[in-house]
Amino acid sequence: MSVNDALTGLLDDRAIRLAETAADRDDAVRRCGEALVAIGAAKPSYVDAMLARERSVSTYVGEGVAIPHGTLTSKEDIERDALAVLRFPDGVDWDGERVTVCVAIAARGDGHVALLGELALVLLDPERARLLRAATEPDDVRRLLTPDEEE
């Protein structure tokens, strides 16, 4: 299986939701968690761990992007490794930062490492970061987060 096939497995189409709204940060994290639960990647209790993590240390990573995920102990609530990408076109206040895209994570293993590495590169490139914030099609998101095969 190639790296990119593995990524497709991690990033289910049903978990790419690009026209979400949320009242506040907690609401946004809950929606992220629910997307992971809906695809069978995590138990409902994982959502509470995601909220707890966000309240202790923010997962905001810059360029309007946050990466909500659970705590160490909540790994037992993960059914399989998966990501969800939720876009909030109106923005969500995130402790003073404005978040437009959440990349939610449920991971016990390291299968998502390449994709998060690519996300870091996207965030370091203002133009690609802008494209991610503006993405309206799941394929746009997938293309931005797929590493080049030769790396």
Next chain:
Amino acid sequence: MTTINGSAIKTLVVACDAGMGSSVMLAGQLRRQLKKNGVTVVHAAVAEIPVEADVIVTHQGLADRVRGVAPDTVIVSIQLFIGDPAVARLVSAIQTGSDVGE
């Protein structure tokens, strides 16, 4: 104050609470930047930091917990997982063989 020379760093650990999010992103960047420097970059939960760590990078909110786990290892604490100046200084110290302190 604990210090280490950049040239002595063989294993760099990026630690966060669960070891599945922010530390993964930062480790990916560092692996890329230090590819030519013979440094092994790993990400880990604070509770699972490997003993061979020569230097540990972590969020400042977790630095005390990391110190409890690895009292004798140099800890670089950061505020941003993307573009933190302390990370840039660490990379430069490894590449030029200068000292890294806390």
